[in-house]
Amino acid sequence: MALAKPPVQDNAYAAALALLDRVPLIDGHNDLPYVIRKDAAARGDVAAYDLTKVHPEVDTDIPRMRAGKLAGQFFAAYVPPNQPNPAGFALAQIALMRDILKRHADVFRPGLTAADVEAAKAEGRIALFMTIENGAAVDGELDALDAYYDLGVRLMTLCHNGTTDWCDSATDAPRHNGLSAFGKDVIRRMNRLGMVVDLAHVSPKVMHDTLDVSKAPVVWSHSNAFTLCDHPRNVPDDVLDRVAANGGVVMATFVPDFISQAARDWHRPARDQYGKAPEGQNHAQVEAEIVARSGPRPKATVAQYCNHVEYLAKRIGHDHVGIGSDFFGWVNPDGLEDTSTFPNVIAELIRRGWSEENLAKLAGGNTLRVLRAVEAAAG
Template identity: 90%
Template sequence: MALAKPPVQDNAYAAALALLDRVPLIDGHNDLPYVIRKDAKAKGDVAIYDLSRVHAEVDTDIPRMQAGKLAGQFFAAYVPPNHPKPAGFALAQIALMRAILKRHADAFRPGLSAADVEAAKAEGRIALFMTIENGSALDNELDALDAYFDLGVRLMTLCHNDSHDWCDSATDAPRNNGLSGFGKDVIRRMNRLGMVVDLAHVSPKVMHDTLDVTAAPVVWSHSNAFSLCDHPRNVPDDVLDRVAGNGGVVMATFVPDFISQASRDWHRPAKDQYGKTPEGMNYAKVEAEIESKVGPRPKATVAGYCDHLDYLARRIGHDHVGIGSDFFGWVNPDGLEDTTTFPNVIAELIRRGWSEENLTKLAGGNTLRVLRAVEAAAG
């Protein structure tokens, strides 16, 4: 991975920078804590990793987040599927994020409510929201949600790439025909606490089950439109058609295989029937074999990404679209290489005729509305 290419310096890009100076920009998903955890040198030590310097080998650090004009960032405590000690792993990742907040208080403030984003914007800092990515972290204990909330967690992705005891994944065989009874209790408890329900990674049946149960808006923190790219992690139209009624937000993601159908199709030999990499596969070797047979992997682009935003805005309305990069130190689309590139999205949409009102909603306004609604529904 290399640093982002210089942006197109035109009137649209200048206008994008000016807009993001005025309004808060929120990114719904970033896996930096896991990147730090698996870094060969740092091994989860925030001080050794040193976020204050540019890490050109990946995509996220403080200098580039600031250059990208972020005011709010949702960081994930990712829990690998089938981890033998999911709660312990989640707690270790939460501790890592708390260490980021302590060591880099000049750059971050705790993100506990919508008000923290606005305060961070005024201070020139970034509101760091802690999330859990994979509800297996509960260890099937409903009260664990209360403990995670008290530690500062404000969003939970219900599962990851594998189904678990109470929630079916979009990329695995179903085990519960959607949400189990316990899973529905999880939604109700999250509503009561004021924790955002995240439907990225879940099966369409879980999406519908959740929309039937929830008393608050939900989000898809890093998912795109299935109609434009048929990856199972993307959101089908019959679900999209329920988003406005819920008041939720689909935060479109930068993952190439979720943007580009050509990239998705190129990767099929490296994926199982559910669209994920089989456990133990030598991914680099398989990719090299694919390239030798059919040529280089097709690239996703910022223009292709904005096609998803256009589609979502037309289908569900400008009030229900956001940004969820899913930066995790891997290959990213052209024009979306790292956290400096968020203004490229705004600039491309300005070129397409999006109004300042709708750009403000996309950048962070819709996410702030969801946060306020979730807070109001709690109790």
Template identity: 80%
Template sequence: MALASPPIADAAQAQALTLLEHVALIDGHNDMPYVLRLDAAAKGDVAAYDLGRVHAETDTDIPRMRAGRLAGQFFAAYVPPNQKNPAGFALAQIALMREVTARHADVFRPGLAADDVAAAKAEGKIALFMTIENGSAVDGELDALDAYYGLGVRLMTLCHNGTHDWCDSATDAPRHNGLSSFGKAVIGRMNRLGMVVDLAHVAPKAMHDVLDVTTAPVVWSHSNAFSLCDHPRNVPDDVLDRVAGNGGVVMATFVPDFISQASRDWHRPAKDQYGKTPDGLDYKAAEAEIVRKSGPRPKATLAEYCDHLDYLAQRIGHDHVGIGSDFFGGAVPEGLEDVSTFPNVIAELLRRGWSEANLAKLASGNMLRVMRAVEQAAG
């Protein structure tokens, strides 16, 4: 499979590639470890999967990561909602990521601190940062966070699509009116360890609760602007208006239903009131019925994605935006088909008049500032 081509071969594309020669590029979220775990042939076997070849069936592999000019990648140890052994599942995914780093040591440098991004770029490598997606992995034990940190985890997304024992999800019924007292203790421990708090997937009330108690900047590793697309996974304006005061970063995501209102509306018949697929639904059959009634699914586009970046930059400032693809082997927007296409974002924003200084902040400067602040607040 050939690598994805830029949507328009023009001066902006050339300028984007030149810029990324000296500016590091960070992607805040990618679910490749879960894709590898679910692969029918590899079944979690890193050697069998072979990240060194192009995987036409999905979106992430080493050749296309290099083509995308990545210098830092946050890979997630995703824990499914209602997983019966969340800590064990998280540990298995951490072990998988550690094997990826070891097996491909010529490509990946372990990412443990902000400075590892510049070091990786200087070496011609990619800093691989491990995260946990779904704080259910704490499994009721604050000390689990210390163990995860010791294994190299540097960011945790507080929940996923389901509310759990201490955090309300944006896509599930609330149980805690935001964050429970234990949840607030989790934030305190993460702050002391120097682990980045990630509010993607979190209910708005819980976002506010975190912003009330955190002593360090936070991120939304893969979320867009609710005002442009009303999916509950996106960030509402009243929360956005607190981001600059916290020093945090919203990393806009490529998920079509979080970018395009048309795509979001098309999918509504197959989603519950919280914007997720109901348990037990035959999703393929439901989508086929939507196609029969409403026609093909509307495509999200690179231009619509950059509309979110424009909105975020205008609302919260250029110091508080980043990129968090959330590639997971699923639907993708036109122009953002796989990890080789990150330069397309830079090129489109150049066409819109973004300065190279602001693009450098978007590409990595803002996330690196957050990471350093989190590191300095630890202790």
């Protein structure tokens, strides 16, 4: 993976940098802990990985996070579907994030409340929020949520690409017609604790069920608009139309197949009927076959990404849109290659006439509002 191309150095880009000096920028989803865990040399050792140096083979490290002007970062304790020891796997990822906090206290501070983002911004640090990506980590025990909360977890994505014992995935066969009774209890417990409910990865029925049950705003930490790109991970209009009433936020994501319909269509032969790669697939071989048959992968762009942001803002309001990169060391859009490129989003929207007020909401204001509302609803 190459480093980001130099940005377009115009008045809009300069204005974007100036804005992000004043207002907090929050990214709703990044899989760096899993990248470190799967790195062939580091194997989960934060010190061996060395976040202080640029890692051009992937997309996230301290120099580029600083260049991207982040004030808040949600890092995921990702648990793969069908992981035989989901709770243990999640705990290992949480331990890795806690090690990042310990080793790089000059860069990160624990993200536990909205106030931590504002404090981090004032200090020139980044508030690191720990999340769990895949509620299978609960492992059938509601009280596990309490333990995760006490460890510092402040958001949980209800499932990943596979349907769990209590939650239907957007990219797997449904088994529960949405959320099971236990799944609805998960939502209630998360509300009580003050843990953000994340509906990225869930089926539309789960989205509706959660909106029916939740007493606090919810988020989609890395999803786009289904109308612009028909990947099942994106949010359909009938769900979007309920977001404002809930007070939630859809954090538009950088994943090319969720941005570009052409990229989504190009990749279909590598995906099953539910839009995910079959287990055990040789990705490199399958994609080489697609290239031989259909030509190179169509690229997604920062402009196409901003089309999703604008669609969401028009459909559900500027108060309900955020940014959730989903950087995980894979193919990224032109102009959004790594964590140094967040200002490109702001610059593109400045060129489209967005006001400073609405840009501040997108960058982090809306996410801060959700955090405060979730905190207020707890207890």
